[in-house]
Amino acid sequence: RAGGEVIASDASLGLITVAADPGQLQALASIAGVTGVVEQFEPIVHRTTDRVGLRAALQEVGPITNASCGSRIISEADTQLAAASARSTYGVDGTGVMVGVLSDSYNSLGGAAADVSNGELPGPGNPCGRTTPVQVQAEWIDADASDEGRAMAQAVHDVAPGATIRFATAFNGDVDFANQIRNLAAAGAKVIVDDITYFNEAMYQDGVIARAVDDVTAQGVVYFSSAANSNLRIGASDVGSYEAAAYRGTPCPSSVAAFAGEVDCHDFNPGPGTDNGNGFTVSNGGSLRFLLGYSEPLYGVTTDLDLFLVDSVTGSVVAVSNNDNPGVTDNTFEAVSYTNNTGSTRTYNVVVGRFGSTARSPRFRVVSNRSAGVTAAERTVTSGTDVIGPTSFGHNMTPKAGSIAALPYNSNTAPETYSSRGPANYCWLPVNGTTPVTALGNCAADTIDITATDGGANSFFGSFSGSTWRFYGTSQAAPHAAGVAALQKQYRPCRTPAQILAAQRASGVPIGSFPKDAVGGGRLQAPAAISGLAACPASPWAPFGSWSAMVDRIYTDMIGKAPTSSQRTGYVNRLSAGSLTPGGLVAELRRSSDHVNNVDPVTRLYRAYFLRIPDKGGLEFWIRQRRTHGRKLNWISDNFANSSEFKNKYGSLSNRAFVELVYQNVLGRTGDAGGINYWTGKLDKRTASRGSVMTGFSESSEYKRKQVAEVDVSVIYILNLRRSPSTAEFNALVGDLELTAIKSTADVAGDLIASAEYDSKVP
Numbered sequence: 001r002a003g004g005e006v007i008a009s010d011a012s013l014g015l016i017t018v019a020a021d022p023g024q025l026q027a028l029a030s031i032a033g034v035t036g037v038v039e040q041f042e043p044i045v046h047r048t049t050d051r052v053g054l055r056a057a058l059q060e061v062g063p064i065t066n067a068s069c070g071s072r073i074i075s076e077a078d079t080q081l082a083a084a085s086a087r088s089t090y091g092v093d094g095t096g097v098m099v100g101v102l103s104d105s106y107n108s109l110g111g112a113a114a115d116v117s118n119g120e121l122p123g124p125g126n127p128c129g130r131t132t133p134v135q136v137q138a139e140w141i142d143a144d145a146s147d148e149g150r151a152m153a154q155a156v157h158d159v160a161p162g163a164t165i166r167f168a169t170a171f172n173g174d175v176d177f178a179n180q181i182r183n184l185a186a187a188g189a190k191v192i193v194d195d196i197t198y199f200n201e202a203m204y205q206d207g208v209i210a211r212a213v214d215d216v217t218a219q220g221v222v223y224f225s226s227a228a229n230s231n232l233r234i235g236a237s238d239v240g241s242y243e244a245a246a247y248r249g250t251p252c253p254s255s256v257a258a259f260a261g262e263v264d265c266h267d268f269n270p271g272p273g274t275d276n277g278n279g280f281t282v283s284n285g286g287s288l289r290f291l292l293g294y295s296e297p298l299y300g301v302t303t304d305l306d307l308f309l310v311d312s313v314t315g316s317v318v319a320v321s322n323n324d325n326p327g328v329t330d331n332t333f334e335a336v337s338y339t340n341n342t343g344s345t346r347t348y349n350v351v352v353g354r355f356g357s358t359a360r361s362p363r364f365r366v367v368s369n370r371s372a373g374v375t376a377a378e379r380t381v382t383s384g385t386d387v388i389g390p391t392s393f394g395h396n397m398t399p400k401a402g403s404i405a406a407l408p409y410n411s412n413t414a415p416e417t418y419s420s421r422g423p424a425n426y427c428w429l430p431v432n433g434t435t436p437v438t439a440l441g442n443c444a445a446d447t448i449d450i451t452a453t454d455g456g457a458n459s460f461f462g463s464f465s466g467s468t469w470r471f472y473g474t475s476q477a478a479p480h481a482a483g484v485a486a487l488q489k490q491y492r493p494c495r496t497p498a499q500i501l502a503a504q505r506a507s508g509v510p511i512g513s514f515p516k517d518a519v520g521g522g523r524l525q526a527p528a529a530i531s532g533l534a535a536c537p538a539s540p541w542a543p544f545g546s547w548s549a550m551v552d553r554i555y556t557d558m559i560g561k562a563p564t565s566s567q568r569t570g571y572v573n574r575l576s577a578g579s580l581t582p583g584g585l586v587a588e589l590r591r592s593s594d595h596v597n598n599v600d601p602v603t604r605l606y607r608a609y610f611l612r613i614p615d616k617g618g619l620e621f622w623i624r625q626r627r628t629h630g631r632k633l634n635w636i637s638d639n640f641a642n643s644s645e646f647k648n649k650y651g652s653l654s655n656r657a658f659v660e661l662v663y664q665n666v667l668g669r670t671g672d673a674g675g676i677n678y679w680t681g682k683l684d685k686r687t688a689s690r691g692s693v694m695t696g697f698s699e700s701s702e703y704k705r706k707q708v709a710e711v712d713v714s715v716i717y718i719l720n721l722r723r724s725p726s727t728a729e730f731n732a733l734v735g736d737l738e739l740t741a742i743k744s745t746a747d748v749a750g751d752l753i754a755s756a757e758y759d760s761k762v763p
Contacts, residue, residue: 286373
């Protein structure tokens with residue numbers, strides 16, 4: 001009845017993307033169960049030529065046609081990244097590897113068939129014999145479509161000509177983008193690359209799109225994204241963003257204060273003075289676009305920050321974004337844009353206001369996105385906890401993906417000035433349903449992974465220079481890196497996404513003196529990226545004699561008994577089909593009811609009582625008490641409380657001292673007087689045992705969330721390697737899992753199962 005067409009949905013996040021006439025938005029909002037209707041901003045791709053310029057150039061010049069294999073156009077990345085050398089040295093061309101490409105469109109302009117016949121893309125009639133056609137999973141047919149996805153596919157094909165290519169549009173909203181990522185993986189893609197940014201992506205958390213990236217990398221897919229083209233450089237300074245560790249309230253400019261509900265504005269001066277604006281000077285005809293994000297979790301937004309642009313001459317607000325973040329969007333996103341048409345150079349102040357009575361002061365970031373004609377910036381250097389410069393964010397910088405910077409095809413001395421810089425800070429666990437997630441112990445930074453070629457030659461896309469079409473932007477750099485990954489996956493198909501990316505980073509050649517936040521590991525080199533990967537086992541189930549033997553061992557180690565025949569068959573089928581990895585099997589069993597109810601609660605008790613990693617013998621003994629004898633958790637906890645280890649560590653504690661210890665060990669803080677008195681009273685009256693008090697805390701949702709990574713690492717080591725991890729191993733892997741999300745549980749388990757130590761323990 002509202003007249004909208006459902007484009008995509010994600011039930012777990014309560015999100016639906018609908019195409020509707022603007023006049024129907026109120027009707028959509030009135031549908032029962034709808035909590036809010038928010039406009040979906042069209043995403044941006046990371047090329048440097050705008051749509052009008054692209055179409056005009058293509059109409060004037062037309063595509064280049066060279067209908068023979070020997071004369072086909074090959075991007076200079078083939079030599080700059082030494083991909084041709086790698087193919088020759090290692091006998092690889094990407095055969096057997098599907099690369100998924102996500103962009104705006106593939107063949108909306110109708111030139112794909114000519115690309116195939118000219119050898120630029122694979123398909124029937126390709127003069128080089130590369131006859132497997134590009135698969136189109138989802139196309140975007142629109143007057144604004146540019147076929148950037150086809151240009152990206154050419155970049156992949158130049159580096160990995162044997163790879164299969166599958167395209168999907170990412171232009172039907174962020175929910176559909178996420179679904180297309182998962183669909184590419186389901187179709188068999190082992191490498192996926194995109195060049196897209198949605199403005200509303202969370203800046204401090206893996207959101208809708210990044211969660212899909214997390215999902216597919218857990219399945220063994222190597223994911224790449226362009227870092228973006230948003231770096232704003234004034235002289236020798238990168239000035240494209242401002243980040244404050246905390247909001248600092250000060251009175252607003254009068255024009256902002258006139259907006260009802262704006263209680264104060266951020267003080268951009270980290271020193272003793274005050275400054276309620278951050279100025280950018282723009283030439284006539286220049287434009288500003290800024291995005292705001294702040295550190296609160298999706299579905300748990302309580303603060304309402306707004307974004308303004310204020311004319312420094314007139315004092316008037318020329319652009320404002322004041323979404324109802326806690327009440328409608330459940331997102332921490334605002335965006336403003338403005339073009340200076342005053343006839344002269346003008347300075348505009350970015351102002352961040354705080355709406356409503358909530359007095360929280362979250363960390364926040366304002367990022368310039370493709371601002372143009374900027375001649376000066378008020379703040380050019382980092383000062384204290386106020387950070388200036390980094391502009392990459394969202395899934396483009398998520399730790400599980402390779403974030404790719406751009407290097408011009410004809411120079412190895414400096415990255416492109418527009419290539420976005422890192423780092424990005426992650427302060428929350430990835431979005432997980434509509435329940436707000438917990439904060440990480442500390443915000444963790446992730447940055448650029450590697451740099452690859454842009455401006456490479458192609459048949460039709462970008463800007464026409466001399467006699468060559470040149471595709472500039474991180475949009476071309478990313479598929480070049482993805483092509484190298486296809487070569488790596490062919491040569492070492494067993495290697496995980498984390499290992500593939502680590503090998504790429506390690507292969508890098510320094511680019512001048514530019515830091516990691518600009519170029520990551522440096523200029524990608526395909527031969528070293530391949531040689532840096534360890535050899536795969538002789539058989540996929542090594543060191544076992546079969547998939548069945550592997551399943552029996554892993555299942556028995558993890559669950560304490562052999563799998564049933566049907567369970568064994570199901571796991572073997574999935575492993576042999578490639579839809580499940582050995583590490584993924586361990587991760588699935590970690591989520592089983594046996595682990596949730598028996599293994600994890602006991603493991604948490606070790607940390608709660610003794611602040612240590614469980615010992616192998618002890619953990620196995622107490623797990624058996626749960627599994628075999630049905631012992632209550634409180635009974636086990638009482639045994640811990642009465643153990644000689646506990647008494648030797650803490651001495652003879654009064655009931656109050658015990659409760660105070662519980663608060664410190666489990667919650668990491670001093671208990672409130674009311675809570676301490678309550679629990680002490682229960683112990684004094686003997687209506688609760690010390691064991692039951694401890695489990696009341698150790699089984700709280702707060703402690704469970706805090707202990708996820710610690711429990712994972714402890715259990716995976718003890719049950720699979722049959723020893724406890726060392727402190728160094730424990731801390732490193734907990735950091736990877738929890739603080740930076742570099743690895744998943746499946747990655748950790750897969751690495752252990754592939755290790756020589758695990759091999760030595762298989763009879």
